Amino acid sequence: MNTSEAKGKLLLYRGSIDDAEPEFQEALEQARRDPELAEWLREQASCYDAIRAKLRAIEPPLGLAEKIVRRRPIPFPLDWSRIGQLAAAIIISATITALVMKLSEGRHRLVVSAQEILVTGEVLDMTCYIASNLSGPEHAVCARECIRRGLPAGLKTGNGKVYLLTGQPGQTVNAQLAELAAKIVTIKGKETRRDGFAQLQIEEIQKL
Amino acid sequence: MSPDPEFESLVKIYYRDLYRFGLSLTGSEADAADLTQQTYYIWANKGHQLKDPENVKGWLFTTLHRQFLNIRRRRKRFVHESIDEDAQNLSHISADVVNRVDAQTVLEVLGQIDEDYRAPLMLYYIEDLSYKEIAEVLTVPLGTVQSRIARAKIKLLQLLTKTKPVPPQSK
Numbered sequence: 001m002n003t004s005e006a007k008g009k010l011l012l013y014r015g016s017i018d019d020a021e022p023e024f025q026e027a028l029e030q031a032r033r034d035p036e037l038a039e040w041l042r043e044q045a046s047c048y049d050a051i052r053a054k055l056r057a058i059e060p061p062l063g064l065a066e067k068i069v070r071r072r073p074i075p076f077p078l079d080w081s082r083i084g085q086l087a088a089a090i091i092i093s094a095t096i097t098a099l100v101m102k103l104s105e106g107r108h109r110l111v112v113s114a115q116e117i118l119v120t121g122e123v124l125d126m127t128c129y130i131a132s133n134l135s136g137p138e139h140a141v142c143a144r145e146c147i148r149r150g151l152p153a154g155l156k157t158g159n160g161k162v163y164l165l166t167g168q169p170g171q172t173v174n175a176q177l178a179e180l181a182a183k184i185v186t187i188k189g190k191e192t193r194r195d196g197f198a199q200l201q202i203e204e205i206q207k208l
Numbered sequence: 209m210s211p212d213p214e215f216e217s218l219v220k221i222y223y224r225d226l227y228r229f230g231l232s233l234t235g236s237e238a239d240a241a242d243l244t245q246q247t248y249y250i251w252a253n254k255g256h257q258l259k260d261p262e263n264v265k266g267w268l269f270t271t272l273h274r275q276f277l278n279i280r281r282r283r284k285r286f287v288h289e290s291i292d293e294d295a296q297n298l299s300h301i302s303a304d305v306v307n308r309v310d311a312q313t314v315l316e317v318l319g320q321i322d323e324d325y326r327a328p329l330m331l332y333y334i335e336d337l338s339y340k341e342i343a344e345v346l347t348v349p350l351g352t353v354q355s356r357i358a359r360a361k362i363k364l365l366q367l368l369t370k371t372k373p374v375p376p377q378s379k
Contacts, residue, residue: 011361011362012354012358012361017336018338018339021339043302043303046303047302047303047305049303050303050306051314051333052333052334054306054310054314055228055232055315055330056334058227058231058311058315060223060240060241060244061237061241064227064244064245065220068219068244068248069215071245071249072212072248072249073252138249138250138253139253
């Protein structure tokens with residue numbers, strides 16, 4: 001290895017952090033024997049240290065760390081047993097509500113009869129949305145998987161209203177909605193409401 | 209929201225270095241802060257998927273770099289200094305050349321170098337990552353990383369040599 005080749009190798013040498021790299025050993029050995037090369041290596045090391053010190057002196061804006069911690073989303077690992085429990089809770093809750101309403105149907109007419117509407121919004125996985133407020137592109141993968149596995153899907157409009165999405169009686173729409181998870185779509189369907197809960201029975205979906 | 213000591217500890221350890229890396233990539237303090245926040249946001253949602261806990265640092269830098277590449281696709285690219293083959297000249301450059309300029313100037317000069325070269329060079333200077341780890345963060349072959357760092361380093365030193373010193377502050 002001549003001096004020029006040794007310099008080519010040692011140009012990347014950063015000191016102790018690279019000591020374990022075998023590719024520098026021969027060039028370092030040569031620098032121990034060649035005073036001129038050793039001097040060049042010292043200059044390189046000084047340059048490296050000076051630039052590193054300058055760059056490491058740059059400080060982030062004040063309060064950035066606190067802002068990151070404050071805006072931390074609630075961690076939500078894909079724990080399918082927990083998701084199943086949440087889905088079961090939603091279904092049981094909806095069933096109880098439906099039964100209670102059925103029993104009191106004679107006395108109270110709280111169901112708003114179906115009317116055809118056109119709504120635009122984001123396709124949600126209701127389990128994660130209600131439990132952990134997860135939605136948007138960052139949550140698309142999880143939402144797609146949840147809906148694909150049969151968990152309830154919803155639609156959140158621009159003004160924050162959320163619809164439970166269903167197919168025609170006896171038909172599931174989860175396979176179709178899973179592909180649209182976290183995407184903005186326009187849905188034509190029949191809206192029904194009960195006790196503040198809104199359901200949209202899908203007739204047609206348009207992807208925007 | 210309940211505190212998460214592990215998350216807060218990760219922020220404390222790495223947020224400065226992530227911000228500096230983001231700043232070197234974008235040249236914008238606001239964009240660097242956004243990239244740093246976004247990286248931790250993704251960590252909070254997906255960090256549990258990391259199989260090797262020893263690789264948290266690499267994971268964070270890889271994620272920040274990917275976020276930057278996503279942003280870059282949507283924005284107009286700046287014209288950067290090209291790195292030509294003449295840059296292989298290993299000229300003698302003293303540390304005094306570096307010491308006469310301030311950190312902001314070094315960052316500005318770094319910003320003149322094409323991103324493909326700037327990213328590995330920044331990791332080379334500010335992070336205690338091996339060449340293999342730098343290659344993994346940027347998802348390029350080890351040999352390519354070393355070649356890019358060598359050429360970018362020479363270019364940086366040449367540009368610093370041409371830079372005017374920072375005048376002493378008047379009292």
